[in-house]
Amino acid sequence: MKIVRPVTITDAVLTSSSVTEPETAWSGATTYGLSAAVYRVIDNVHQRFVSLQASNLNRVPEALTSSTWWQATGATNRWACFDETVGSLTTWASSIAMILALPGTERADTLYLTGLAAATCRVQVTDPLAGAVFDRTVSLTDPGGVTDWYAYFLEPVRRDTELVITDLPPGAGSTLTLTLTDTGATVALGVVVAGFSQDIGGTRWGAQLGIRDYSVKADDAFGNQYVLERAFRKKASFAVVIDNRLLDSVIATLTEGRASLRLYIGSGAYASTVVLGFFKDFNVEMSQPPNRSLCSLELESIA
Numbered sequence: 211m212k213i214v215r216p217v218t219i220t221d222a223v224l225t226s227s228s229v230t231e232p233e234t235a236w237s238g239a240t241t242y243g244l245s246a247a248v249y250r251v252i253d254n255v256h257q258r259f260v261s262l263q264a265s266n267l268n269r270v271p272e273a274l275t276s277s278t279w280w281q282a283t284g285a286t287n288r289w290a291c292f293d294e295t296v297g298s299l300t301t302w303a304s305s306i307a308m309i310l311a312l313p314g315t316e317r318a319d320t321l322y323l324t325g326l327a328a329a330t331c332r333v334q335v336t337d338p339l340a341g342a343v344f345d346r347t348v349s350l351t352d353p354g355g356v357t358d359w360y361a362y363f364l365e366p367v368r369r370d371t372e373l374v375i376t377d378l379p380p381g382a383g384s385t386l387t388l389t390l391t392d393t394g395a396t397v398a399l400g401v402v403v404a405g406f407s408q409d410i411g412g413t414r415w416g417a418q419l420g421i422r423d424y425s426v427k428a429d430d431a432f433g434n435q436y437v438l439e440r441a442f443r444k445k446a447s448f449a450v451v452i453d454n455r456l457l458d459s460v461i462a463t464l465t466e467g468r469a470s471l472r473l474y475i476g477s478g479a480y481a482s483t484v485v486l487g488f489f490k491d492f493n494v495e496m497s498q499p500p501n502r503s504l505c506s507l508e509l510e511s512i513a
């Protein structure tokens with residue numbers, strides 16, 4: 211089991227993106243007309259606002275739907291993949307390319323992408339001293355359902371919507387270049403996470419995986435069924451064997467991250483065991499003395 215603390219993405223970190231920003235930054239000296247769109251940076255993310263009235267001068271946009279002057283509509287297209295919401299997507303035709311320059315003291319050995327719609331993903335890492343140290347192109351075609359030649363020829367092609375890479379060279383202040391490609395189609399990206407991992411112990415067999423669905427399935431007064439598709443959250447329960455020499459450090463890590471977004475990797479072999487979100491509960495049982503303890507983790511992802 212690994213826990214990853216994401217690097218905070220700011221304007222200084224996102225040094226380049228092929229997704230352009232159509233909105234301009236809000237200015238108190240500009241008079242905005244009805245439906246004019248602007249952004250302000252809130253919690254390190256460019257949020258989009260639309261003017262609800264004409265002659266809109268020197269009224270600061272607020273992220274409140276009840277505002278009479280501005281309507282918040284979420285992150286801008288360029289920054290949607292950094293707003294910690296899988297459902298809001300950064301989209302662009304054929305390709306999305308971006309460069310993340312990690313601050314001098316930050317390291318990243320793990321990259322996680324979700325909400326993906328692309329054919330391939332290329333990841334490059336440049337170290338400030340050693341130069342180019344990593345270059346990998348990953349096909350996002352999912353071979354998981356192909357178990358024989360019949361399935362190979364007849365099963366529909368599926369694509370991975372998640373990608374996790376856990377062996378990036380962790381040089382301080384490295385530059386990460388991401389390129390998603392699907393020529394002729396719309397490329398999409400829901401969330402980008404880069405960060406340094408802490409290995410807290412071995413995940414035991416018996417993990418429980420699933421989703422919590424917020425879709426509505428109901429019948430009307432005449433017996434007709436309707437379905438309203440909504441977001442869902444991944445959920446997982448893990449049992450982790452911890453070396454007691456790491457026990458205090460693990461408990462401190464979990465406690466510090468109790469109200470902060472973290473990436474939890476149950477097993478690098480299964481994307482379904484990767485949860486980007488928060489733990490709902492954790493307990494440590496010192497039941498295997500003198501060297502090991504058993505930690506139970508209950509997790510739920512962001513939507």
